[in-house]
Amino acid sequence: MKQPRAERADIGLLLEGTFPYVSGGVSSWVNQIIRGFPQFSFALVFIGSQPEDYGEMKYALPDNVVHLETHYLYNQHAAPQIRPVHGNPATFGEIKRLHEYFRFSDLHPDGTETFRKIVPELSAHGVAGLETFLYSHESWEYIKENYRKYCTDPSFVDYFWTVRSMHAPIWMLAEIAGNFIPVRAYHTVSTGYAGLLGALLKEKTGRPLILSEHGIYTKERKIDLFQAQWIKDNRNVFQRDPTEISYFRQLWIRFFQAIGKRCYDSADHIVALYEANRLRQIEDGAPPQITRNIPNGINVPRFSPLRAQRPVLPPPILCLIGRVVPIKDVKTYIRAMRTVVNRLPGAQGWIAGPEDEDPGYAEECRELAEGLGLSENIKFLGFQQMTELLPRIGLVVLSSISEGLPLVLLEGFAAGVPAVSTDVGSCRQLIYGLDQEDQSFGAAGRVVGIADPQALAEAALELLTEGASWRAASEAGVRRVEAYYTQEQMFASYKSIYDEATTWRE
């Protein structure tokens, strides 16, 4: 499919690993926002790891997307030709100041100024270009100095290459920022690389930067990095301290914290989906006065007619709606189904969502279902139309270990299907209500701890076997979603932000 190109647009959307090449909650939200604002034209920058990881576009591009460019950070780029480069000691002084600001931001309040000075120099002709980083004597000396001062891992070779590969994408992002078309405001849907790109663009053009965070990128990266097997630890038995994670792991975590912090510092509006995430953003360095909550909203009228189709008694069908990936912890759901089927032999456990993102994990899930003797009861349906699926099921189940504000729960509520969810993200708020008024609607399902199949099964059985509590939960869900989580409310909040950002400095 040919990518549209334009000279200028209203909003520049910066997307990392999501719309339009990956399906999922965030992608659906991006799609919803673009279609919700036909009066604005959008220019999209998609940042991915490498082209092989993504197939065709998963969404049809809305008409108001006038520009789309895709970039891959770990593509095999031709590195600049090796030749000795003269590094400017003053520039390295600035870089050192910037690193100190990332290390101890309280002691170096002038970090933003330093960042501002360095950004224009990142281009190929600047004094802090990629060649300077890769080939200059000063760069080598600076890396050596930092190794001696901070590194607790004995291998300098690994340190050197970790530093190189970690920093390389910065110049790529600087190049993307240098070539991006003029827009009136930038909107990034995460921190991380997209957020850093936003910060670079903001410094380059001075146009406002809006950040909407669904999960907390830095936190999710950190959890990934704690588990990652590819990070080396060369400490020997005398050097190893079991309470201290390996230095390279720390380095990677700090890198993402630093670029996240940079995005927070550059942003003009920081949007969280719910209060706990907003507080987390502030803890990670977001200036409190520019943060706010805008919960997700859905197109309720699309789902409300489905309520008429729902049976009096709950159908004994549970459905996990989501991609089959480890973060959804589909295995806990399958394990819970063992208990459900023990007590309710006819029960069905459906899994509705694409399996192509992590085929290995999907295979493990199938093996688990088989190993637990659930081949007859667990069905992998692949991607499904929500409007066709929801009237047939008794419960929406979410066994995720991490979530933001999941749209599938809201869509289920709107169709009158209660939910059992793990206590992650804003699920507790969605099911039990936030403030007193919200709580007065009652519980729209049950919340259980993560990775606790027994509790998940008990909660599901309670709702499925007691018609009265199922109907009460269904009613509470409908009332809650209509009162707090409609698309109109979300669009109104974003409209005020977009209006302000696009007229700013005109």
Added chain:
Amino acid sequence: MINPKLGAAALSLETSGLLSISLMTEGSDWALLIFLLQHAGASALLALFVWRFLPGKYRHPRLRVLALLFNFSFFIPVLGLLGMLAAVFLSAYWRRTMVAQPFARLILPEFVLSLREPDARFSLGCIKSRLAQSAIATPQRLQALLTLQGMPARVSNPMLQDMLGDASDDIRLVAYGLLDSREKKINAQIHLELVKLKTAKGSNIRLIGLRYLAELYWEQVYTELVQGDLRAHALRQSLSYTNDALLLAPLDTGLWFLKGRILLEMKIHDDAYQIFGMAIAHGFPESRVLPYIVEIAFNRRDYRTVRDLLSRISILQVTPRVKGAIHFWVGKPENSGDSCANESGV
């Protein structure tokens, strides 16, 4: 590269020059000019001839080297050539000695005991209490949690399970990740063994597979990776593979012991009692089985047997934990009081 044509051409040109000057006796300027031209041509060819002899690194810059060689043979007719040939051989010889010694002598590096010490070392122990106190800052609790990675699964898994309900997202997710990777490892092994077992031929190979599967399912229960219905499922699987294995190796005392423990976990006390008896009868060390028989007796509320058996155990070598039980039931055994005191202090 030796080029004989070049050498021969140079030689013949030089000879003809010498001949022409010796034949023209009247010593005119013309004769001298002709000789000099021929000598120059011969010198140029000679220079090229010798240049090709030179090792690669002496050939550049090309024009200057050629000019030098030309000058040698032009201005010092015969000696120049000899000198150049000597230089060629010398340079070839030098190169050989350089190739022969690729290693340079270095100064011994200074012995460094360790690199930079980590900032803050975690104080020893207290992991459990640190994890339980949500008032402690998350990074410190996270450190305590990571320490569990290095501890035996049976001890750390229940602690990790507790952390799944923690208020902090980071703690929950890291605990989940650790548990998940352990679970994944066992499940992958189970899957692999199942595949192998399907194609296994010969009772020996089958026995190894069956025993391993029984142990893997037992491991899930023993390390408390599974709870509730899944625990019951794992116990059933383990029991079924143990039974299959016992059909192939009815004298294997370890299998009888494992079966006894599975039945005990399933709370089928009568069968467990009987199976433990079989294990002892087949030669399994009594001292290892007796504590479990005591447990069965205790569950049956047969406290007299508990006391009798424990007094039998008290003379054997037992673990400190069992010693505590003996102390309670039988009274303080002689010469083992200290270890009990230590135990209670841990």
